[in-house]
Amino acid sequence: MQRQSSYAKDSGKLYLVPTPIGNLDDITIRAKKVLTNADYIAAEDTRTSGILLEKIGVHNRMLSFHKYNSKERAPELIKLMQDGVTIAEISDAGMPVISDPGYILVEDCIKHDIPVVPLPGPSAFATALIGSGFDAQPFTYYGFLPRKQSEQKPYFEEMNKAKATSIFYEAPHRLVKTLKNMAQVFPADRKIVAARELTKIHEEFIRGTVAELNSYFAKTKPRGEFVILVSANTEKPKQLAWPELIQLVNNVVKQGKSKKDAIKQIAKNYHVSKNELYDKYHQK
Incomplete structure (x- = not known):
């Protein structure tokens, strides 16, 4: 220590x-x-x-x-x-x-x-976050992403599932390509914000969906440094029937976990009562 x-x-x-x-x-x-x-x-x-x-x-x-x-x-x-x-x-x-x-x-x-x-002071991603309209807690900051589509894809897949606001920086000459790469992973209606020229005279927040921002920047040349914010994934996991949940528990047990830990994991992943799943599992 x-x-x-x-x-x-x-x-x-x-x-x-x-x-x-x-x-x-x-x-x-x-x-x-x-x-x-x-x-x-x-x-x-x-x-x-x-x-x-x-x-x-x-x-x-x-x-x-x-x-x-x-x-x-x-x-x-x-x-x-x-x-x-x-x-x-x-x-x-x-x-x-x-x-x-x-x-x-x-x-x-x-x-x-x-x-x-x-010392406390200015930060582009924090400034963009509080002006984005997205929930500020929790959030994940990624800095600058890799440039290649194949290297960006795992980051976008992670952001797509995230229950937190995701934030990254992008240069204007790469923005259009990055937005196109995002469209390959995110649903078209996923909400994002592009914040540019923060604290400067041309400060601007462009808010919309992945599809809308792709369309906008296909016609409008990006200018200035950008902070890109992606809204949290608010979709609830698919509700499964008890037999399906029990089968998932069995699958986890086959991987080497105890029945107790497997029930706890599946209950957490699918937002069901751990005690109720325990009872259903042992009634099978």
Whole structure:
């Protein structure tokens, strides 16, 4: 077991600082203060982040930290923090660690007992979720999906069955193809939302069914970065007769489970009373 107090000692620390996903007014007072006072700012793209920092009035030294150099750079940053240096890690936009290599640095900090201080702030998928109109609890966030249809299909099959809202990111030049791939798995009337340009002047939520959004984007060129949200599967499992449920119990027992565990599993899967199924099974 490990306990960490973010403010327990004066040695080096890692601050995880969210940056605006569009609207610069979303930078917090605390985030700006941390970025100003840190010894270094570790950024995915120092050019992109340099423009952002200039606009919000932060002038500080930056180090590049991205997916292509993270494994080599992480030990260097760990050594700096062990020597008392404070580092603020930022993503190109939004939350560090979410769809960026920040988790590698966090993992190494934890291993070396270096305090990790996460700041709250902007996040594209959370912003899209609360504006989607879908149930926010529970939800599953997938980040960016693979590009190939064959690799996307298992994700869509999982989302199609999910009893939770599903969320993923997509680039505009891949959106049409991804929506077509979704149509191969989801029923045409499944509700989805495409949220684009969040917090920016052209922010938009396009709500409809899989079929409707496919039709819309076949005629309208996608612009901006997209967050795609898929509504939870609310279909109830098919109600089976008792003899069919008993047969399913027998099938599970043949796979090596005890009768008690098999009854519990089938009762849960088909939303029937465990006690009633137990009685019916032993009356057969």
